[in-house]
Amino acid sequence: MEINNISWDQTVDFLVVGTGAGAMTAGIVAHDLGAKVLLIEKSPQYGGSSAMSGGGLWVPNNHLMERNGFKDSIEQALTYLKNCVGDVIPEIRLTTYLQNAPKALQYLHERTRLKLHIVPDYSDYYQDLPGALEGGRCLEAMPFDSSQLDEEEFLKMRESPPQELIMGRVSMTIAEAQAMMTHSPGWVSLFMKRIIEYACDLPWRFKSKRDRRSSFGNALIAPLRLSLIDRNIPLWLNTAAKHLIVEDGRVVGVEVEKEGRPFRIQAEKGVLLAAGGFDNNAAMRKKYLPGPTDTQWSCGNPYSTGDTVTMGQEIGAGLELMDEAWWGETVVVPGEERARMMVIEKSLPGGVMVNKLGQRFVKETSAYDDVVKAMYGKNTAEAPCIPAYLIFDAQFRKNYPVGPLLPGAQQPDWAVPSEIKKLFIKKADTLDELAAKLGIEAGGLKDTVKKMNE
């Protein structure tokens, strides 16, 4: 809104709207450059989807690659990126990213509490594209002892979702998850070690069920939060940005709702909008994303309601790429608040993903983004692909986790809660019987399984 002679409740140099990893990093850097910074967060918890995420960062040509035996260059990464995204994104943005991401990583390492390492064996998703590497570009935060935050501050960090925790409780890194799910040598002792460490952390167990050894997105957010605290940078929870305030054609501040009251914050040098996406805004999903769509299918932060998109539009900003998303196949598990992402299961040997006709419609080992694009792209009235079904046999069930289920070897069927059996997983002795239980076409399913077995 355009306003003259406004009265301000607070003045800073740089106002950051949101508290995800990007927002926190921007706040830290602005402070280090001499600005008076404030971060605001709509919800009672900081961290957003960043805290709930896998926490994997894609940084080609990063400074850790060479010492880990990887070779890369900006040119090679640009070739790869251009092949991935085509000409949708101007090349200048791609090169800006490639030139600056390694510098950002180095800055974080040198100036903040966040330390990352390369995830071994995490390849670029499109191995057949020129410029792809088999590893080295994907990094994750090192496990972080979040008791370095005080207890109250730790509990204000948005929790990791259950799929990122062993038995919904115990933390693991991406590399550890990879080893356990694919049964790499030593996975059993790794599994036991993590459980025992968690159980024996008695002083912390009296404080919280949450593992203080943070991993995945929590391991990104906790050290960044501590780095904000180190610098005395304020972060206000329960403070929602509502409108951008414009004076003479320039954004000069933000009208917010702070603990239920209107409040005006002046930002003398700038405002950064880093308040996430719109995965939990039903109307925006319906308007911009392909259908069918449902907020229940989002596994992201429930407060991602596209507020800053609307705020930008209010002052005349243009929008682009609104039909794009960071897609991933999810499952809605009875009794759980958020959908779960199910990234790895679909790619394990012995499983097959089918539509209502019992037919495959995608290569199961494709990147999760492409799996959902195929669900939408191939979805027709005759061959519905939403929802899709993961079909597997007893061997698969015994060896691998599936959504909320641990491998059958650790959680036999009798130990599976009845709600889950009723609403999430169906079991049958024959494919005909299974197809009937799932309401999919038996002939198609039998053909598919026969081909898969061959």
Ligand SMILES: Cc1cc2nc3c(=O)[nH]c(=O)nc-3n(C[C@H](O)[C@H](O)[C@H](O)COP(=O)(O)OP(=O)(O)OC[C@H]3O[C@@H](n4cnc5c(N)ncnc54)[C@H](O)[C@@H]3O)c2cc1C
């Ligand atoms: C399960 C899962 C796994 C993922 N794994 C990865 C991965 O490994 N690698 C990867 O690159 N990406 C991953 N992603 C995607 C990634 O997490 C998001 O793209 C990224 O975190 C978005 O960051 P952000 O800062 O834009 O938003 P967020 O991290 O969501 O932060 C935005 C914050 O702004 C707050 N907010 C919203 N509206 C307002 C308002 N009006 N005023 C003030 N505050 C507001 C929100 O509450 C939130 O805390 C994953 C996502 C999920 C859900």
